[in-house]
Amino acid sequence: xxxxxxxxxxxxxxxxxxxxxxxxxxxxxxxxxxxxxxxxxxxxxxxxxxxxxxxxxxxxxxxxxxxxxxxxxxxxxxxxxxxxxxxxxxxxxxxxxxxxxxxxxxxxxx
Amino acid sequence: xxxxxxxxxxxxxxxxxxxxxxxxxxxxxxxxxxxxxxxxxxxxxxxxxxxxxxxxxxxxxxxxxxxxxxxxxxxxxxxxxxxxxxxxxxxxxxxxxxxxxxxxxxxxxxxxx
Numbered sequence: 001x002x003x004x005x006x007x008x009x010x011x012x013x014x015x016x017x018x019x020x021x022x023x024x025x026x027x028x029x030x031x032x033x034x035x036x037x038x039x040x041x042x043x044x045x046x047x048x049x050x051x052x053x054x055x056x057x058x059x060x061x062x063x064x065x066x067x068x069x070x071x072x073x074x075x076x077x078x079x080x081x082x083x084x085x086x087x088x089x090x091x092x093x094x095x096x097x098x099x100x101x102x103x104x105x106x107x108x109x110x
Numbered sequence: 111x112x113x114x115x116x117x118x119x120x121x122x123x124x125x126x127x128x129x130x131x132x133x134x135x136x137x138x139x140x141x142x143x144x145x146x147x148x149x150x151x152x153x154x155x156x157x158x159x160x161x162x163x164x165x166x167x168x169x170x171x172x173x174x175x176x177x178x179x180x181x182x183x184x185x186x187x188x189x190x191x192x193x194x195x196x197x198x199x200x201x202x203x204x205x206x207x208x209x210x211x212x213x214x215x216x217x218x219x220x221x222x223x
Contacts (some may be wrong), residue, residue: 031210038177042152042201046158088152095166096210097143100152 012107013016021104023089024069030092032065034074037103046087047074079108088090112136114215116202122221126127130188131218135204142185143212144177146170149200156200159185171204192222 013019025032031050035043047064049056049072056063062075076083086105090098114135123129135142140161145153156175157168161182171177174192179185189196199219203212 008223020151035212035214040219042114042216043203044112045213048210090152092210095158095160096141096205096212097155097166098145098153098160098212099155100145102150104154 001070008092009102010105010107012109013079015079015108015110019079019083019106019108021074021087021089022048023072023074023101025072025089025099026070028095029067032063032072033090033092033098034061034063034072035088035090037088039085043088064095076106079106081108081110084108092107112213112215114193114202114204116200116218118218119216120219120221122223125191125192125194126223128188128190129192130186131200131220133185133187133202133204133215135184135202136206136213137183137214139204139206139213140182141163141205142179142205143203143205144185145201147204147217153199155200156187157202172188189220192206193221194222196220196223197222 001053033048034046037043060077065072088100088103088105090100115134136194137201142159144156147153157177159179174190177187201217202215205212
């Protein structure tokens, strides 16, 4: 069953602005991962945060994890047109199988 | 390109026909996953292999679905007697044991008419 639930589900921003997406989940996790999917294509892994971590950075990406609230956020700074995609959070369970949310569609307007 | 390949990329079939998809994972990855993604939704887990052993199957994997990974390398997913509800993107992912990141293939888009 789907665990992650992203909010908001659609976001339209100007190039250069920051984009923030939130994700909530229901049960204990091993880790939480964010993926990007360009239209009709496979998923690309962006960043992973473990259950004992609170914040992680990778380039223009910043992810936070609040296990007490069972929520995570992904921040993309200084967005670019190439960031236009769907973004999914996924929680990892036994055998590292992933449970994905419905995704956020982000459109960056040049 | 993540290094995971899937074939075919697109498949159109008529209801009741059988279809088979192939996934070639990154060569040193011994863990392999299949997911299904319908329009507007996130991927849903179908099944998991460690080497050639199928260790976990989702309840989504009905009796019409079968997956194999002979010799622990490539994997196939077969759907028998396809139904319109099987129309979806079928994604394969692989990872190396001990590491968490999964690498996804481009997917096979199935359309059942």
